[in-house]
Amino acid sequence: MAGCRQPPELGGHNVNRSILSLLFWLLRISLLLGLLSLLHPPRSRAVLGPVQQVETEVPILCTHTRFSDEVEEWKIAQSLELVRELGAATIVEFFPWAYIEPHRSNFQWEKVDRVQRQAENQGIQVIARLGLVPRWAQGDRDANEVTLNYLPATAYEDFARFVGVFAERYAGKIDRLIIWNEPNLVHEWGYEELPPAEVYVKLLAMSYAAAHAANPNVEVLLAPLAPTLEPAGSPYGLDDLIYLERILAAGAGEVFDAVALHTYGGNRPPEEAPAVQRINFRRMELHRSLLKRYGQGEKPVYVTEFGWNDHPRWVHAVSTAQRSEYTLAAYRWAEKRWPWLEELCLWVLRFPVDAGDYRDHFTLLTSEFQVKPLYHSLQAYGRGGEERESLWLPEPE
Amino acid sequence: MVARTRIALYLLWYGWLFSALIGLPMLARLKPPQAIGERFPAGVLRVGIDPSYPPFANHVEGGFVGFDIDLGEALAAELELAVQFIPLGYDGLYDALKTDHIDILLAGVRVDYRQSQDVVYSQPYMNGGLRLLSPKTAALIRRNDLSSHKIAYGYGTAADQFLWYAEREIAPFQRAPYEDEETALRALKQGQVSAALVDGVEGLRFMRWHGNWLQELALTEDHLAIAMRRDRPWLHSLIHDALSRLWVDGRLSEILQGWLWQASPAP
Numbered sequence: 113m114a115g116c117r118q119p120p121e122l123g124g125h126n127v128n129r130s131i132l133s134l135l136f137w138l139l140r141i142s143l144l145l146g147l148l149s150l151l152h153p154p155r156s157r158a159v160l161g162p163v164q165q166v167e168t169e170v171p172i173l174c175t176h177t178r179f180s181d182e183v184e185e186w187k188i189a190q191s192l193e194l195v196r197e198l199g200a201a202t203i204v205e206f207f208p209w210a211y212i213e214p215h216r217s218n219f220q221w222e223k224v225d226r227v228q229r230q231a232e233n234q235g236i237q238v239i240a241r242l243g244l245v246p247r248w249a250q251g252d253r254d255a256n257e258v259t260l261n262y263l264p265a266t267a268y269e270d271f272a273r274f275v276g277v278f279a280e281r282y283a284g285k286i287d288r289l290i291i292w293n294e295p296n297l298v299h300e301w302g303y304e305e306l307p308p309a310e311v312y313v314k315l316l317a318m319s320y321a322a323a324h325a326a327n328p329n330v331e332v333l334l335a336p337l338a339p340t341l342e343p344a345g346s347p348y349g350l351d352d353l354i355y356l357e358r359i360l361a362a363g364a365g366e367v368f369d370a371v372a373l374h375t376y377g378g379n380r381p382p383e384e385a386p387a388v389q390r391i392n393f394r395r396m397e398l399h400r401s402l403l404k405r406y407g408q409g410e411k412p413v414y415v416t417e418f419g420w421n422d423h424p425r426w427v428h429a430v431s432t433a434q435r436s437e438y439t440l441a442a443y444r445w446a447e448k449r450w451p452w453l454e455e456l457c458l459w460v461l462r463f464p465v466d467a468g469d470y471r472d473h474f475t476l477l478t479s480e481f482q483v484k485p486l487y488h489s490l491q492a493y494g495r496g497g498e499e500r501e502s503l504w505l506p507e508p509e
Numbered sequence: 510m511v512a513r514t515r516i517a518l519y520l521l522w523y524g525w526l527f528s529a530l531i532g533l534p535m536l537a538r539l540k541p542p543q544a545i546g547e548r549f550p551a552g553v554l555r556v557g558i559d560p561s562y563p564p565f566a567n568h569v570e571g572g573f574v575g576f577d578i579d580l581g582e583a584l585a586a587e588l589e590l591a592v593q594f595i596p597l598g599y600d601g602l603y604d605a606l607k608t609d610h611i612d613i614l615l616a617g618v619r620v621d622y623r624q625s626q627d628v629v630y631s632q633p634y635m636n637g638g639l640r641l642l643s644p645k646t647a648a649l650i651r652r653n654d655l656s657s658h659k660i661a662y663g664y665g666t667a668a669d670q671f672l673w674y675a676e677r678e679i680a681p682f683q684r685a686p687y688e689d690e691e692t693a694l695r696a697l698k699q700g701q702v703s704a705a706l707v708d709g710v711e712g713l714r715f716m717r718w719h720g721n722w723l724q725e726l727a728l729t730e731d732h733l734a735i736a737m738r739r740d741r742p743w744l745h746s747l748i749h750d751a752l753s754r755l756w757v758d759g760r761l762s763e764i765l766q767g768w769l770w771q772a773s774p775a776p
Contacts (some may be wrong), residue, residue: 152616160750181623234735256627256740259604300602301606372624421641424691424711427561427568432663432689466667468619468637471599480762482673484665504686 117460157252158185158230165235168199169496174457175476176204176417179227180211182464184479189230189400190481193461196234198476198487203236204290204416204457208244210260212310216248216270221281228285238335239333239416241280241290241372241456242275242319245302262302268315276322283327290372290416296355298348306350309358313367320367334364336372336416338400339391353388353398362407370412370454377420379424379430384444393418393442400452413452416461422486423470436489443493458490545588548743549612551694554590556581557611563619564714568596576768577615580634584613587751598734603628606738614736617710624738627629629739631748633732635765639668640712641726642697642719643704652728656680658703663695668693668706671746673731716770725770 121285124270175195179188195203207224224240231238244260249267262269279289294300295312316334323330337352345351386394397414403409421428422435430438439458446456462477472478476487488503534553546552558577560568567576573594585592587732595743597605602618607627619637620630641660649658656679662668664686672684679691687693692706694715710730716725735752737744755761 256738257608261604297601299598299604302688303601303604303610313616346600422689424689424708425563425714427563431691465623466619469599469617472667478665478667478670479668482665487665504688505696507688507692508699508701 114415129356141382158189158226159234160205160229163233163235164196166196166199166201167493168201168494170199170443170447170494171201172453172456173198173200173443173490173494174202174204174455175200175461176457176459176465177227177461180206180208180223182202184416185226185230188227189233191424191477192230192234192236194477194481194487195236195461198491201236202239202455202457203231204239204241204455205415206241206243206293207278208260209242209271210246212246212278213246213274214248215246218452219249219277224278224282232285237288238286239288239290239372239414239457240278241293241416242278243292243300245271259299259302262304263315265311268318272314272318272322275319276326279323279330280326283329286325287329288331288333288370288414289319290333290335291316291368292335292351294374295335296340296342296350296352300338308360309355309364313362313364313392316364317367325491331369331412332367333370333372333414333416334368334461336374338373338378339395341389341391352395353402356399356402360402360408365406368430371399371403371415372414372416373495374417375444375463376418376428376459377430378428379420382438382445383431393438393445410452413450414455415440415446415453416455416457416459418456418461420472421470421473423473425471426470428433429470429473432485436486440489443490512519527670543743545590548747549588549590549665552591553593554581554585554588555593555595555610556610557602557605557614557616558594558646559599559602559616560596562617564710566594566596576764577617579754579764579767580761581613581615583755583764584615584748584751587754589749603736606736609738612737612744617733618736620732620734624736627739627740628736629745630732630734630736631745631752633734634728634752634761635709635733635769637709637733638696638727638729638731639671639706640709641704641706641728642694642712642723643726644722645724647703647724649704650724650726652726653679655682657682659683659685659701661687661696661702661705662707663690663693666690667708667729672706683712698750710769713769720770767769 167429173175177191182188205227211223212220226236245263245267247255249270250258250262251264251266253262275289275291292315298306300411301307320332323332337355338349340349341351342349371473373396375393376391378391380392384392384394387399388398400409400413403411420430420435420438422432423429443456446453460474462475463479466472466479476484558573560566560573564575565577566573578594580591583593595611602614602616603624606614620633641649644683648654655675660672660682662672669686685696685702687696690711693705694707696702709727712725716723735748737748
């Protein structure tokens with residue numbers, strides 16, 4: 113049947129159409145590739161600007177930051193800019209081992225790097241606090257039953273090795289390392305039984321050796337103790353003065369270069385005299401007396417956490433006005449009477465997310481960078497106490 | 510016919526055998542529902558509290574008092590258990606739950622998505638979000654009514670933050686920052702402002718004494734709830750049901766009114 117055969121002209125037309133279609137596809141692909149080539153990864157909002165320098169009249173002005181759970185680098189950059197504008201030349205920051213070495217010998221340094229480079233860019237020094245245990249180092253304990261503070265004795269060597277690697281990588285940039293946190297509290301050991309002071313000294317000694325082998329200029333800081341009056345046998349912890357004495361008696365003096373201290377004011381004024389059975393700002397003087405007694409009085413002292421809280425209901429809080437007044441008075445006291453003090457670091461600049469309770473009333477900024485009254489008071493003090501216009505209305509008559 | 514019957518018998522036999530092989534081990538794993546007494550061998554509900562945080566819990570001579578204490582006792586009674594309150598510091602609240610030192614955490618905590626890997630929360634028992642307090646005579650019953658009013662708040666607080674955003678969405682209103690929320694509430698009391706925007710719990714506490722002339726409006730949501738371990742679904746059900754019963758028969762509302770102005774919306 114003639115009708116069944118395609119006429120040759122029609123076949124030629126089909127070939128032309130195929131070529132045309134192919135050309136169109138090539139054009140589309142080229143266009144798509146062209147458009148794709150225009151796409152770039154989003155520009156970082158945390159671009160490093162010119163290197164800054166902190167201008168301050170109060171060299172011991174310092175604040176603890178909390179960047180470990182901060183997702184966006186621009187927030188770190190903005191926070192550190194506000195630290196510089198505050199007049200603080202040093203920050204204390206927590207670098208969790210669990211985040212940095214999530215698998216054995218697999219180090220993720222980006223979170224530390226970004227804090228370090230942003231701080232350096234603002235002219236700010238970093239004191240690093242190291243702690244928090246990765247799962248792989250916690251042995252065969254059920255992950256559902258232990259917290260990230262649980263450190264089995266089998267992992268001390270791993271922790272010390274981590275300290276050494278950290279010290280080596282940041283030599284010349286981060287030279288002050290705090291080994292662990294508040295070892296006199298049970299929950300800082302994962303709610304396990306409070307280990308004897310000798311156990312902490314062993315961990316400190318191993319870390320000290322690893323850090324110094326990696327960086328001869330490193331300064332290893334004794335962990336700050338939590339100010340508490342808990343008696344021996346308490347399920348929560350042990351009195352900081354008792355624990356410190358036990359640490360020193362166990363020979364800790366040989367394995368630290370400097371001391372970190374926590375000294376919260378509670379709801380008492382900073383000038384209040386210290387006493388063994390009292391938690392107040394000057395309690396650290398009792399710590400220093402103990403250090404002297406054990407021949408460690410010449411070692412530098414860093415207060416890595418202190419402050420007052422201005423929550424309206426928390427039982428350990430003061431009013432907002434008192435918070436500013438007490439904090440400034442504490443700086444004046446330290447500047448005048450504690451020449452041996454290296455830094456007085458306020459807890460805390462800002463949280464990545466507001467806690468929604470009284471803990472937020474320790475901060476200088478809200479998570480959304482809203483500045484609090486104490487920030488302004490400290491900034492003025494750091495600039496030499498210049499007068500400033502009040503940012504809030506006077507008390508109602 | 511015989512062959513068909515034989516095949517059917519074979520199928521029946523092998524089907525039964527197969528089911529037995531598969532099903533019996535599964536049945537063995539199924540445990541009958543346990544009674545509360547078996548879940549709590551000591552007969553005690555361990556409640557983690559923060560005794561430094563009134564009106565939720567406070568340490569006074571002779572023990573603990575507060576909303577969390579009353580609610581913890583009511584929950585334990587519902588479950589026919591004794592109650593043990595375990596005081597905790599704020600750094601160790603969730604760690605105590607994780608390490609099985611407590612059964613439930615009842616410490617004025619808000620629902621926190623960052624805890625969701627290990628923790629589940631009960632239905633909220635109150636909204637601690639920002640409250641706008643204004644005289645009953647003022648027409649301030651919706652968010653948009655802020656416009657043209659003078660609003661007191663604490664400088665640098667969550668209310669301050671909220672008002673920055675609200676200013677962009679609502680017609681202009683006059684901001685009246687005070688050094689703290691207490692001073693802002695005093696300004697409201699003295700008639701120097703139309704309203705005060707404060708933390709929810711603080712606002713509801715203030716309303717206890719000034720509820721006769723003030724009205725309150727929740728502008729944000731911040732749910733407070735009971736935290737439990739994620740791996741104990743049976744406990745979630747027990748607490749959920751007990752809390753629901755307390756809500757339905759009005760006891761939760763009574764407990765709330767004992768410490769704050771009034772109960773929040775139903776869970």
